[in-house]
Amino acid sequence: MCGIIGIIGNDQVAPRLVDALKRLEYRGYDSAGIATLQDGKLDRRRAEGKLVNLENRLAREPLPGVIGIGHTRWATHGRPVERNAHPHITNRLAVVHNGIIENFAELRAMLEAEGCRFETETDTEAVAHLVTRALEKGKTPVEAVRDSLPLLKGAFALAFLFDGDEELLIGARQGPPLAIGYGNGEMFLGSDAIALAPFTDQIVYLEDGDWVVLTRKGATIYDENNNRVERPVQKSQSANFLVSKGNHRHFMQKEMFEQPEVISHTLSNYLDFTMGTVREEAIGVDFSTIDRLTITACGTAFYAASVARYWFEQIARLPVDIDIASEFRYREMPLSKNSLALFVSQSGETADTLASLRYCKAQGLKIASVVNVTGSTIARESDAIFPTLAGPEIGVASTKAFTCQLSAMAALAIAAGKARGTIDARQEQQLVRALSEAPRYINQVLKLENQIEAICQHLAKVKHVLYLGRGTSYPLAMEGALKLKEISYIHAEGYAAGELKHGPIALIDETMPVIVIAPSDRLYDKTVSNMQEVAARGGRVILITDRKGAEGARIDTMATIVLPDVPELITPLVYALPIQMLAYHTAVTMGTDVDQPRNLAKSVTVE
Template structure:
């Protein structure tokens, strides 16, 4: 993995490919490359460790002509980040070039087979094995490129999104996918290929999403053709993209992450728009309404997710159990798929993913489907794999999230989980009309409260200067604030590279309190809620050991201000909705510390936006 771009049309391909790679830089990567078939019939590959700018420097003075090409940004899986392991990869004869997202699990076996047929390898990657296999099959079977790709993929175990071009055919790109996203844009005789829609949107809004084990045959001046691995022609389903190019720009902000933090009041409005009636008295999620019997009969709900989405799932667990009285389990998708879980037909599995392409979460969906469970997907990207693989679901509608560290997608997921819990609770009659009405009213006030919190940015920026050079952080919370503490710690780790851990506040005395000294900053979420007094006791335990405490409290709380070192005040809000408000100062704190440390905030090292491998 990480980013795929392709072009076939009437215009020079190289500028289109470079611009596409730049659109995909948000996904995180360590090298970049491009392959072009020139008008004189030669196939050239240019690639470089580092950023797209390094690739551009490497191609200066080179022949980058041609109207067909493929390009890639790589996030290392097999082999260290270097020029040799960067994509695209040649076949041995240098007549084919390939780019690939995913992992070929049986690449060692295939590589040994190819070595026995006198193939040599120039990289450590599984991807080079695949292009060599395609060439071997093409030569031994005397078949065309599409057939060779189909036959090769029958031998492959793993995940892939690939695009292949060949020297002898400057009018053809063959692409295929399994468990890794691939989308094709259409405009007249031009075809655009990408791993997500961001490189395509400035050229066309008409796209086709490939499904698993489908192959796209992209020929110059011919209609797009999609076939299965067994060469069965598939119908084309052309979708219209809903994003626009302005959503992919920084809009005057220094980083996408800060822009997306500031977008949250609007994205929450977008998330609830059309789902709460004009009177503000009822919430309707069509995914719940259309499957009422499933929710009424649910014996258990299992939430599967990874990373930030897992933290949102923990908040969903609190909400659903409290309001709906249905048992909930929250699972890491990466562990769930391997531990032979007990899944019953009357279970509901809720999957959370910003991209809708997370490989581990998709595998959990397949496992749940095979066990007969009803699957409800919550994701951000329309037409994504999870949106297509689940029985029902809800989009969070927060717009493209370019910063690798999730911000607005987290609050969007939590908002949908709140509405889902309210909708199911009303259906089951497990919530009082008074609480239902109050929570709906309060939810609609959240964007205004977020606007007030964003005005604390200068204050939090000054606070961040004090802790820029800390080596460790601890985040504490209880109840609904415990998952937020986990998320706050993750944000700091992701973008500042400071070690940080989140804990339930009461668990400090069961081990982690040994870490507390005058050098240890502790962020304690002590808002007005049902466990406030307990949290205060935990803060006192920290202060008794000289810990430096940054407390996030409800406005007007002078008692905590007297006992801690620093205070951030947020507006009063129902404790079930607190995560939507308290997450913003934690995001801003992490952001400003990272900026002070001169980190690449939008593209932190070693991370990818869409994790399409295990």
């Protein structure tokens, strides 16, 4: 997750920018840089690698100025080299960016046709030239940013510094977080309150679609329709905490809303969005030599792996064995040395998963792991590591770690298909393109929160809930049931919809809600038949589908949650959001401890 900081200060800002960037190191990065105005003129310093490299450069080449912006970059478009590091500048402005501009290729082609010369491989440079173009047409900085933002597609947070204006910063948020800090004759802009903690505890969090004009006198905030709005000032406690809740009620809610951003970073680690290909250097496994995949995990990670089984088998035609780690470790399963053993764990310390890993290693298998903590024991004992880049996840009930696990394994399935010759270059590009769109669709789903919260007023009154799904929606049904159990303590079960008549249908009555996950895919008609069986027995259906699916349901539902039409590959990523929000708002309504539910720990490090 890239980090952003901006300061309109009363004294030299370079040291303060670097200090703020240090507080954003937990987000992960591969280069860093700052830009300031010296006597009204833009200047910048950048460096590959860690912040100490930037500090060393600043010691050799000081950067004066009382206004500036800074950035820690996790590479998405373009290699992690100084040339691609932020800030990006033109003769009129400097910009830093967190997120992905999905239509940057189209913007770049348009701008190049008009004579713009690009110096980097990044999507961010297109933003710099786009706003500069507006400035050169005679618009003010505020007008130039205002008129350029609607041309950008994707998820992004931006901060702009303008040549010749030592009293102005402009920020914008569409997806990734951005916060404003109020000081004594100073103003600040940052990715989160942690970055701003050394300077102020008076924080305003921009809402999705907001953009802000900062001067030394204060902040003027506009919404996505360019209407001036007020956002509440909050007193931040971030100086005392590693990670704050921001403007969210719970860490779990904050982490749900971080998913467009962290999924973008996870995907970009494995995929080259510019070329539409897998980054082969990020894979570390030769799938052409593997004839079987054995995946082991616990809890939510097991359900992520269960989704991935469909991808590996369908895309790469690679047979997959999958088991819960606590069972696998005692099965004494016969294993082939031509198999790859893949272990999935948020913490990288899960005891049963680690024991299973050591069993496979003793059998001579190549070991790979999908982990969120790359310094963990599972990561250290693996031959290949596939990081999920979700950042710290504080809520016990996993949200962003789950979707980042899905993201990483979807990319791996494409890599496996390419290596095994089961997909060609055109299919690879189509699949990569589909994954690149996931953050944007997820951002749209997050806007359904109020509708989902209203449904949860009814769910909070029941004692049992059934979840149904087919294909990749079956593991999602199990994950949805797990989430509801974990944090609301309502009994819930997830089933394959085709199993309904093999037992669970006996539970159906007018008191039991049945949550059906049913995108309008090739399995939809069969799932509709199961919904009709539920309705015929008085069951109350909550249907999660898309527009076409909602129109074709042909039954009265308790509620229908209509999601965007999405490519089949990314359905599990997008449909994970409503099941998370259903669990979260049900638990909030019931007044349970959402972030630390009873009897549960974040990482299970003992058997």
